[in-house]
Amino acid sequence: xxxxxxxxxxxxxxxxxxxxxxxxxxxxxxxxxxxxxxxxxxxxxxxxxxxxxxxxxxxxxxxxxxxxxxxxxxxxxxxxxxxxxxxxxxxxxxxxxxxxxxxxxxxxxxxxxxxxxxxxxxxxxxxxxxxxxxxxxxxxxxxxxxxxxxxxxxxxxxxxxxxxxxxxxxxxxxxxxxxxxxxxxxxxxxxxxxxxxxxxxx
Numbered sequence: 001x002x003x004x005x006x007x008x009x010x011x012x013x014x015x016x017x018x019x020x021x022x023x024x025x026x027x028x029x030x031x032x033x034x035x036x037x038x039x040x041x042x043x044x045x046x047x048x049x050x051x052x053x054x055x056x057x058x059x060x061x062x063x064x065x066x067x068x069x070x071x072x073x074x075x076x077x078x079x080x081x082x083x084x085x086x087x088x089x090x091x092x093x094x095x096x097x098x099x100x101x102x103x104x105x106x107x108x109x110x111x112x113x114x115x116x117x118x119x120x121x122x123x124x125x126x127x128x129x130x131x132x133x134x135x136x137x138x139x140x141x142x143x144x145x146x147x148x149x150x151x152x153x154x155x156x157x158x159x160x161x162x163x164x165x166x167x168x169x170x171x172x173x174x175x176x177x178x179x180x181x182x183x184x185x186x187x188x189x190x191x192x193x194x195x196x197x198x199x200x201x202x
Contacts, residue, residue: 083188083189083190084109084158085108085109085110085111085158085186085188085189085190086108086109086189086193087106087107087108087109087110087125087184087186087189087193088106088107088108088193088195089104089105089106089182089184089193089194089195090104090105090106090107090195091103091104091180091182091195091196091197092105092197093180093197093199094167095199095200095201098171098172098173098174098175098201099169099170099171099172100136100169100170100171100172100180100199100201101167101168101169102167102168102169102170102180102182103164103167104126104164104165104167104168104182105126105162105163105164105165106125106126106162106163106164106184106193107125107161107162107163108125108160108186108189108193109158109159109160109188110125110128110158110159110186110187110188110189111152111155111156111157111158111159111186111187111188112128112155112157112158112159112187113128113130113151113152113155113187114151114152114153114154114155115151119155119157120151122159122161123161123163124161124163124164125159125161125162125163126163126164126165126184127163127165128159128163128186128187129184129185129186130146130147130149130151130152130185130186130187131144131145131146131147131184131185132144132145132146132182132183132184132185133145133146133182133183134168134180134181134182134183135180135181136170136172136178136180136199137178137179137180137181137199138172138173138176138178140170146185147185151187152187152188155187155188158188172199172201174201175201175202176200176201177198177199177200177201178198178199178200178201179196179197179198179199180196180197180198180199181194181195181196182194182195182196
């Protein structure tokens with residue numbers, strides 16, 4: 001290779017000549033095709049990302065999934081403490097023909113009522129009642145009589161015991177089975193003490 005040709009080759013390698021013309025139509029078509037492929041690829045990636053987000057959200061609603069904790073767990077409510085005051089009423093009917101004698105007794109814990117500036121004596125539990133109501137179950141008039149609660153307003157001394165009241169009698173108009181119901185009120189006892197018993201007249 002001559003020295004002149006060698007010098008030309010070195011100049012071309014060191015400083016290539018700039019392009020002298022615009023890209024051909026074939027080159028432009030290839031560029032457009034590559035751009036369309038890139039855009040399609042981006043769209044596919046975006047669709048896949050949306051699908052992944054939807055799948056994750058769906059899994060959170062699955063039965064076995066655990067949703068994120070957004071705050072401290074709530075403390076379960078505690079049931080109310082039962083009252084220490086209650087009375088159990090016992091009814092014992094004695095049938096003689098169509099006439100019934102009903103014996104009423106009770107046992108339990110109440111507060112001693114305060115009457116005329118002092119507590120009533122804690123001897124007979126049923127005598128500490130603040131009224132009662134009962135029905136014989138045959139359509140006869142309902143008996144009901146209760147105090148205004150003044151004797152219980154300042155009651156504070158507990159009393160535990162038993163007691164009874166004199167039997168009450170009633171004559172039924174015809175044979176049949178009737179339900180006798182009795183309700184009594186005591187200081188500190190809520191709701192009222194209640195009991196029922198069936199009476200059979202033959």
